[in-house]
Amino acid sequence: MNNDRRRFLKTSLLGGAVVAAGCTPGADRQQEVDSEPSAPLKILILGGTGFIGPHMVREALRRGHEVSLFNRGRTNNELFPDLELLVGDRNSGLQALEGGKWDAVVDNSGYVPRQVEDSARLLASAVSHYLYISTISVYAVSPVPITEESPLATMEDETVEEVTGESYGPMKALCEQRVMAQVGADRTTVLRPTYICGPGDRTDRYTYWPVRTMRGGEMLWPGTPEDDIQMIDVRDLANFTVDCLETKIFGTFNTVTPMRSFKMGDLLEDSLAVTDADMTPVWVDKDFISENEVAEGGGLPIWEHPDGEFAALSYVDGSRAAAAGLKNRPTRETARDTISWWKTLPADRTDKLRAGLGADKEADLLRRWHQQNA
Ligand SMILES: NC(=O)c1ccc[n+]([C@@H]2O[C@H](COP(=O)([O-])OP(=O)(O)OC[C@H]3O[C@@H](n4cnc5c(N)ncnc54)[C@H](OP(=O)(O)O)[C@@H]3O)[C@@H](O)[C@H]2O)c1
Numbered sequence: 001m002n003n004d005r006r007r008f009l010k011t012s013l014l015g016g017a018v019v020a021a022g023c024t025p026g027a028d029r030q031q032e033v034d035s036e037p038s039a040p041l042k043i044l045i046l047g048g049t050g051f052i053g054p055h056m057v058r059e060a061l062r063r064g065h066e067v068s069l070f071n072r073g074r075t076n077n078e079l080f081p082d083l084e085l086l087v088g089d090r091n092s093g094l095q096a097l098e099g100g101k102w103d104a105v106v107d108n109s110g111y112v113p114r115q116v117e118d119s120a121r122l123l124a125s126a127v128s129h130y131l132y133i134s135t136i137s138v139y140a141v142s143p144v145p146i147t148e149e150s151p152l153a154t155m156e157d158e159t160v161e162e163v164t165g166e167s168y169g170p171m172k173a174l175c176e177q178r179v180m181a182q183v184g185a186d187r188t189t190v191l192r193p194t195y196i197c198g199p200g201d202r203t204d205r206y207t208y209w210p211v212r213t214m215r216g217g218e219m220l221w222p223g224t225p226e227d228d229i230q231m232i233d234v235r236d237l238a239n240f241t242v243d244c245l246e247t248k249i250f251g252t253f254n255t256v257t258p259m260r261s262f263k264m265g266d267l268l269e270d271s272l273a274v275t276d277a278d279m280t281p282v283w284v285d286k287d288f289i290s291e292n293e294v295a296e297g298g299g300l301p302i303w304e305h306p307d308g309e310f311a312a313l314s315y316v317d318g319s320r321a322a323a324a325g326l327k328n329r330p331t332r333e334t335a336r337d338t339i340s341w342w343k344t345l346p347a348d349r350t351d352k353l354r355a356g357l358g359a360d361k362e363a364d365l366l367r368r369w370h371q372q373n374a
Contacts, residue, residue: 041065041245044100044127046090046119047108049076051200052133055238056106057083063242070097071109090115094122104129104245111163113174120182131189131244132179136254136316137169138192144315145259148192148252176252189244190252191237194316195302198234198334199341205301206231208356210335211342213271216278220362220369222300223286225265228314229302230256233334240326253321257328260315264303270335284369294357294365301355 043060047053048069057080060067068084071077077085086096090109097119105127110116120130142150155170163171176190197206204211212219232255240255268281286305289295295305304314318326342350357365 041103042068042101043245044068044070044086044097044102044105044123045108046070046105046110049079050108051202052196052234052237053108054079054200055198055234056108056241059235059238059242060245063246065242065245068100068102070094090119094119097122097126100126102127104131106241106245107132107179110175110179111168111171112161113158113171113178114161116175117178117182120179124183127187129187129189129245129248129250130179130183131191131241132176133241134172134176134190134192135169136192136194136256136313138173138176139169139313139316141309142312144312145317146254146312146315147317148254148320186250189250191241191244191255191321192253193232193237193255194313195231196234196237197231197338199337200234201338202354203301204354204356205298206334207338207342208301208353209267210271210275210339211350211353212356213268213277213279214275214339218280218282218366220294220357220366221264221268221281221283222289222294222303223264223306224283225263225268227264227303227306228260229262229264229267229304230259230314230316230318231262231302231331231334232256233329236326236328240321240324243325247325249324251320251324253324253326254316254318255321255326256316256318257331258318258322261328262331266331267302267335270332273332274336274339282366282369284365288369288372292365292368298355299357299361 041060043065045053045056045067048057048067049071054076057067057069067080068086069080070086070088072089073085073087086100088094088096091112105123107116107119107130110119110132116132123130136146138152139146140151140153152173153169154173155167158174160167160171179190180188195205201207237255243249271277272279284294286307289300289305290307294300295303304311
C-alpha cells in the first residue's frame, strides 16, 4: 500500500447544492416529518458524544424518539445528562448492553472488526435494525464513478486492530461484513459517508477553507474552480440516519453530495459569501502541486488531485441514497453554519487549524508560484 493510499486515507479518515428549484431541504424535511411523525422508536447509539453522534441524538429527540447512549463516558459526557447512558468500553466489555431491548441501534464507534462483531452478535436479538456508520474509505482504488458495488479494500492480516491511515478503510469494510453476518442484510443499513462537514467537526478539513478565507489576503487554491469535490453535511447525515430507522430503509448507501454538483469554485464562493473577507484567490495548477508536494500532510483537504490515484474519490455515486430520501442542504448553509460555530470556539481551539496549509508554507508556495509565473 503506497504513500498515496496512506495520504488518501489520512485525508479521508479519519462530506451546488443539490436542491431542486425552490426546495430548501431543512425546511421541507421538517414539514414532512411533522406531517407524518413515525411511531416513537427506542434507539441505542453506540457512541453519540463526538462529532456526528450529537447531531443524530438531537435529530432523533426532535422527532420524538427515545435515545440511549453506550460509550465509555469520557467524551463530552456533559452533553446529554437526561439520556440513559450505558457505560462500557467496546474493547473490553459490553455487559452494560446485556438484557437491553431497542428498536434500532446506530453504530458510530465501530472501527475494529472484532469489537463490531461482538456488539452485532449481542444486539442481533435485542434490536430489529442495525445501522452501521462506515466510510467511502472502504473502497479500493476504483474507476469512476464509485458505486456501492465497487471493489472494497482488503488487508492481508484481518486480525489487525490498530487503526492507521492504511488499515482504517479495510477494517471498516470488514466491520460491515461482520454486522451483515451477525444481523443479516435484511435488518442492516450501512452508510458510507465521504468527508462529514459542519458544526462540531474535529478535523478542520472542510472548515479550513472558510476559516482561512476569513484571514484574507492572497490565498492558495488548488487546481481550477471546475475541480469536482464532495462532502456530506453532518446534519444531512443525521437526518438520513433517522429516516432510515423510521422508514426501515435497509441496504448500503454512499452518503455524499451528488457527483459534479459541488466544485472548488463553489467552495470559494461559499467561503467568501459567509465571511465577507478581503481574500484574493491564487489558483495554483495541479502540476505545481505535485512538484511541490503541496497536498502532503493534509495540506489541501477535501480536494483530490485530478491525476492522482485517488481522483475517483471525488466521483462517488450517491444516487441510491438520494432515491431513498437523502437531502443535501445548500453548501452555502454548511459554510455559514460552520463559520458561526467556529466563532463560538475558544482561542486555544481556533488558534491553529488542524488541517490545511500553515501560513509560512502557504506564503512560501505562493512566492514560488509567482516567481515561476513572473
Ligand atoms: N469525520 C468524518 O469525516 C467521517 C467520514 C466518514 C466516516 N466517518 C465515521 O464516523 C464515525 C465517527 O463519528 P464520531 O466520532 O463523530 O462519532 P460519535 O458517535 O459522535 O463519537 C464517537 C463516540 O464513540 C465513543 N467511543 C469511542 N471509543 C469507544 C470505545 N472503545 N467503547 C465505547 N465507546 C467508544 C465515544 O465516547 P467515549 O470516548 O466517552 O467512549 C464517542 O461517544 C466513525 O465510524 C467514522 O468511521 C467519519
